[in-house]
Amino acid sequence: MRVARWSAHHPWRAIAGWIVFVIICLGGGLAIGGHAATSADFRVGEAGRAEALAAQGGLQQKPVERVLISAKGSGRLDEATADAVAQEVRGRMAGLAEVASVAAPIRSADGRAVRVDVTMKGPELEGKKHVAPLLAQTAEVRKAHPGLVVEESGSPSISEDVQGQRGDDLSRTELIALPVTLIVLLLVFRSVVMAVVPLLLSISSIMAGVGLSMVASHIFPDAGVGTNVILLIGMAVGVDYTLFYLKRDREERARSGGGLPRAAAVEIAAATSGRAVVVSGLAVAASSATLYLAGDVIFASLATGAIVVTLAAVVSSLTVLPALLATLGRRTPRRAARPRDGGLTSAVLRPVAGRPALTLGVAVAAMLVLAAPLSYMKLTDVGREAYSRDLPAMRAYDRVNAAFPELKAVNQVVVKAAPERRAQVLAALDALAHRVTADPLYAGRTRMRASADGRITLLEVPVAAYPSEKRAQTSLERLRADHIPATVGRLRGAEVAVTGDVARYADYPEHQKQRLPIILGALLLVTFAITARAFRSIVLGLAGVVLNLLSAAASLGVLTAVFQHRWAEGLLDFTSMGSIGSRVPLFLFVILFGLSMDYQVFTLSRIEEAVRRGVPARAAALDGIRGSAGVVTSAAIVMVTVFASFVPLHLIEMKQIGFSLAVAVLLDAFVIRLLILPALLLLLGRTAWWPSRRRAVPAPAPGALENVG
Incomplete structure (x- = not known):
């Protein structure tokens, strides 16, 4: 050093x-x-491939805002007034530099609402940066017509609101984490x-x-x-x-x-x-x-x-x-820093030292019980319907979808073929449109668009269900398995793929499931290699992998039991999706494996020092764990505080990540490090350090460094 x-x-x-x-x-x-990711960077699976095809023909998703005009309360909307307000909205929006086009007003089936669709210029993800002028115009219309409900929602405004909420949440997180961390450190160091x-x-x-x-x-x-x-x-x-x-x-x-x-x-x-x-x-x-x-x-x-x-x-x-x-x-002050054995740690280690086999068996069994809910964990993407309803754009989103159910989700069938086969493609897509129109799973009218060169054609098939709902998922499965093979799927040489809200929701978790074994294998190899290399012990390397897997599995089991059900909604302030965010397990595994190395390396280093001084392996294990327990406990409390401060966040995925990491650290610091690890080391004895053949080395003495400084 x-x-x-x-x-x-x-x-x-x-x-x-x-x-x-x-x-x-x-x-x-x-x-x-910084360089922000573009829409192309997010493409995965068949949905991503279809989006890439659509982009080749200029048919990619555009940033769209929808202005909804409805009557207040349960009153009926006056058609003439609504039409006049809709035309006012169109005129205001058309004059904005950020707007590419404004569609004609559309009346809901029950006649109680009118909407105006506004397509913005630029890529889909850039819309949130330029949506403020549109929201300002909507606010002016709302102010001018207090007898109506005039509100706006869409991908840009929702993204803008979510980003603002995330910033506020992070600020509150800092206000929670910093003072609690300072208090813990004051107690540790005085x-x-x-x-x-x-x-x-x-x-x-x-x-x-x-x-x-x-x-x-x-x-x-x-x-x-x-x-x-x-x-x-x-x-x-x-x-x-x-x-x-x-x-x-x-x-x-x-x-x-x-x-x-x-x-x-x-x-x-x-x-x-x-x-x-x-x-x-x-x-x-x-x-x-x-x-x-x-x-x-x-x-x-x-x-x-x-x-x-x-x-x-x-x-x-x-x-x-x-x-x-x-x-x-x-x-x-030096007095507060004087090393102490720690009464609580000694009390915990005493029965461990007396009956290591029993301790190991009971502790591992308890961790496996906590991990049991992992067997029925359901992974899904986190859709918009999971966002907080405290956001104005999300409240408007709900009302837009209630008035126009066909907007809840859409399947987009993209076909790429040579221009000379355009007639065949159009005929096949027309046949597909007739099939889905007759199928009660789908809702609303289909819409077909084609690129200027005739190579790319896109058919939009709406579904009156949110992407996370069973009906929407079934509609995608039937489209891919039945309707497409019977129509456009028969076109030789044509490339066909399905994207849209439902496909994105389905394909992303599937993509993660396919990659999980590769990442987990690499993670296990990295953890083993670092531990084995640091302590020159294959046994400790394998033990580290197993213990990390055990704590990760247990924390994921607890996460599943809490967030996949409804019993803890009031306690943790969330609405259960009935599933776990697809990114959470993978992120947890990777970060937990890395953070667990903090405690593992620090604890094993203290044990190794004792072994190198000639202390018998079993005594060194107890001495090292006893000597490191205080700092590991303090560090765990700080880390749990930081992670737990993410639980009050509005975004459900961040809640789940914060909760699962907090649980994992608690289990790792207090069950793995104080019960399972010492019991395992006591049972293994000198074998734990195989194949290392360390000789006893005297501890560094102050006198040996008397010339330093």
């Missing part, structure tokens, strides 16, 4: 260097700017100065991570979730790494009775906890990198955010942290 040693001897240079590093990262990111240090380093690491992610987004486009994961992971690992370092530094100074030079204490901390931090950081980064194998821009964005903020936290622990410890070392 030469870098940490240099930082301890040149603290002001190291502190200045870190500040410059953060400024360069954040300033460089802001100067270069020093304001030393409690503030982890927070400052975490925040600065997050700032550096945000800047680096903006630069990286030009290679891995930002899907809009990068900042979320940077905050989530940055606070967790930043505080953890600093906590490991600080505790070891204060233990060494307390153990020496105050006679150890401050730089020497930092050097010992760097050689022990510092090494564990580096290994843990690399494990989190390597585990997160497996998300790139998902072939999905959202997971790539999550991976990038996790990697850059973790590496920034590691860099801070090797540079500015040793410098701060060397500078502040004499200004903090």
Whole structure:
């Protein structure tokens, strides 16, 4: 740890260097700017292939806003008044530079509402950036006609509202996480100065991570979730790494009775906890990198955010942290830092040491019981119907769909063929339109569009059900399995694919299921390789993989039991989808495997130190776990606080991620590390370190470093 040693001897240079590093990262990111993902980046499965075909003919999805005009309360809408207001809306919207076209007014089947569809210029995902002028015009019409309900909804306005809500939620998360984290750190260190240090380093690491992610987004486009994961992971690992370092530094100074030079204490901390931090950081980064194998821009964005903020936290622990410890070392109380066995930890370990086999069996059985609901977990994409109804655009969305049920979802059949076969394609699509019109699963009239060159043709088939509903899913299955093969599927040489709201909802989870074995295999291999390499033990590598799988499975089981049912809706303020977001399990597996390495590496490092000093393997296991339990518990409380602060968020997927990670960390810190791991190590004895043949090495003595500093 030469870098940490240099930082301890040149603290002001190291502190200045870190500040410059953060400024360069954040300033460089802001100067270069981020690169947001485009619609093409989100395409997966058959739905993505169909979207690509449609885009070739200029038939891709456009940003559309719908203005709904209806009577207040249960009154009937006056047709003449509604028509006049609709024409006013058309005139106002047509004059906006952001608008490409305005459709003629459409009256609902019951005559109680009229809608005006407004198509915006530019790509679908860009609509939210330019929707404000449209909303302003709708507001003016609403103000001018107080006797009517005039409201607007559509992909751009919904995205704008969701983005604003997400920003507000993250602000509240910070207000919750930061004070609770500070309180925990104050209880741990009993020093304001030393409690503030982890927070400052975490925040600065997050700032550096945000800047680096903006630069990286030009290679891995930002899907809009990068900042979320940077905050989530940055606070967790930043505080953890600093906590490991600080505790070891204060233990060494307390153990020496105050006679150890401050730089020497930092050097010992760097050689022990510092090494564990580096290994843990690399494990989190390597585990997160497996998300790139998902072939999905959202997971790539999550991976990038996790990697850059973790590496920034590691860099801070090797540079500015040793410098701060060397500078502040004499200004903090030593009495509070004196190592203690911990009465609670000793009380827990006593029965474990007495009956390790029984403890292992009972603890593993309990974890398997928690994991049992995993057997009926249902994965689905998170559709718009899961968004909060606190959003004005979502309330309008509900009323638009109630008045015009055929707008709830649409299947889009895209056909690509040579221009000279256009007549055959049109005839086949016309036959398809007749079949679906006669099928009660579908609703409303079909609409056919074709590219200017005649190569691409698209048929829209509406369904009066939300994409998540059984009727919509059945309509897609029947379309792909029956109606298309009987019509356009018979055209030789033609390329046919189905996209639309329903196909996107169905194909995305299926895509994740196909990639999950690949990612999980890579994740297991990475976890095994890092643990085995760090401790030169194949047994510990295998044990790490099994324990991580156990904690991940148990937390997913608890997640399924809570969020896939309705009994906890009032407690956690959510509306159950009857399923789990398709991205949650994969994200949980990857991030948990990485974060679990924090505790695993730190705990095993303390045990390894005892083994190297010649302590018998079983005694070393108990000593190492007892010595690391305090800091692991403190770190777990901080991490659980950060993750749990995401549970109050409005977005159901973020709720599920925060909840599952909080549960996973609790189980990992208190069941895996205090019960299962010590019981396993006691049963394995020296075998746990196979094939390593470590010789006893004397512990670093203060006298050996008397010339340092």
